Amino acid sequence: MKIPELTGKRTVITGASDGMGLVMATHLAGAGAEVILPVRNRTKGAAAVAAIRRVHPDATVSLRDLDLSSLTSVAELGKTLNDEGEPIHVLLNNAGLMTPPERQTSVDGFEVQLATNHVGHFALVAHLLPSLRAGNARVTSQLSVAAARGEIRWDDLSWSREYDGMKAYRQSKIALGLFGLELHRRSLAEGWGITSNIAHPGVAPTNLLAARPELGRSRDTGARRVVRLMSKLGVVGTVESAGMAALYAATSPEAVGGRFYGPSGLGNLGREAGGAEAVQAARGPGRREADVGGLGAAERCQLQQLIPDVRAVRCPIHPIRAYGDVVALTLDAHRPSGSQMLRRST
Structure with missing residues (x-):
């Protein structure tokens, strides 16, 4: 896949310290983009x-600090990047956690997969709106094939009654997909100039199911070992191919907003990016409409339980209900500094 010329473009990609995120960052750097890697671990x-510069010695690449599971950390990164005063042209919401063996919560009280995979990325977009609008940005959010078989558990978003790691993971990715589609609809309605779409990597031996002692997983899962074997046999994708659909969605002149991009081939699990093909939309079981305009009023009403309104309006943003508590997530879109503020209160 050929990445278009990106010289002079500022790109931000989460989850790029290893795996397919690092592959995508390397491709962006090779196309001439400035690449910003927000990371939790500075050593990684x-x-x-260093790995990117071994391939592209003249790459413009730098680190910023970010823990997506912490709204405070997300707010600090948003302020840092906005204060730098440079437009952002591409934002790849790629980072993710998958299936901790035991239920965990973030510092803000969210189930940790929802906190990292969805809420943190939502908050990052909200804080970066000035820089994204200035760059007429492309925002691409990375989902999972697992989302096609899941649903949002509206009556227990925190999975506090009966934890199922895979179902909670699917929920977090469906939520991110709904946000990605809704972001594009609202950008069109408000004239933000932001193009938002969603993508998935198919199946590949990425690091999502690798050993993560901090998540209570001391060794690679059996599923990862199986996927690694299937990848070697050419049945599913590779770490190198996994990010190609998201790169296409984020950079190709032919990619459009409000669509869901993934690998082509049987089950959309293969090695090649699917081009302009729109695949299963993240709207829950049995739904195949990939057009953002297809979201109905009832679904948007439910969506407000999970994410706050991000329209650039002057009135206060109303609270949303999550985890049994009323959590006020307030986006002040008209501060004199032009920055966004995401505030949590109970």
Whole structure:
């Protein structure tokens, strides 16, 4: 897949210190883009920068600090990037956690997969709106084939009654997909100039199911070992191919907003990016409409339980209900500094 010329473009990609995120960051750097890697672990981040520069010695790549599971950390990164005063042209919401063996919560009280995969990325977009609008940005959010078989558990978003790691993971990715589609609809309605779409990597031996002691997983899962074997046999994709659909969605002149991009081939699990093909939309079981305009009023009403309104309006943003508590997520879109503020209160 050929990446268009990106010289002079500022790109931000989460989850790029290893795996397919690092592959995508390397491709972006090779196309001439400035690449910003927000990372939780500076040591891993520095190794990623070194890996990129081994391939592209003249790459413009740098690190910023980010823990997506912390709204405070997300707000700090948003302020940092906005204060730098440079437009952002591409934002790849790629980072993710998958299936901790035991239920965990973030510092803000969210189930940790929802906190990292959806809420953190939503908050990042909200804080970066000034820079994204200035760059007429493309925002691409990375989902999962797992989302096609899941649903949002509206009556227990925190999975506090009966935890199922895979179902909670699917929920977090469906939520991110709904946000990605809704972001494009609202950008069109408000004239933000932001193009938002969603993508998935198919199946590949990425690091999502690798050993993660901090998540209570001391070794690679059996599923990862099976996927690694299937990848070697050419049945599913590779770490190198996994990010191609998201790169297409984020950079190709032919990719459009409000669509869902993934690998082509049987079950959309293969090695090649699917081009302009729109695949299963993240709207829950049995739904195949990939057009953002297809979201009905009832679904948008439900969506407000999970994400706050991000329209650039002057009135206060109303609270949303999550995890049994009323959590006020307030986006002040008209501060004199032009920055966004995401505030949590109970």
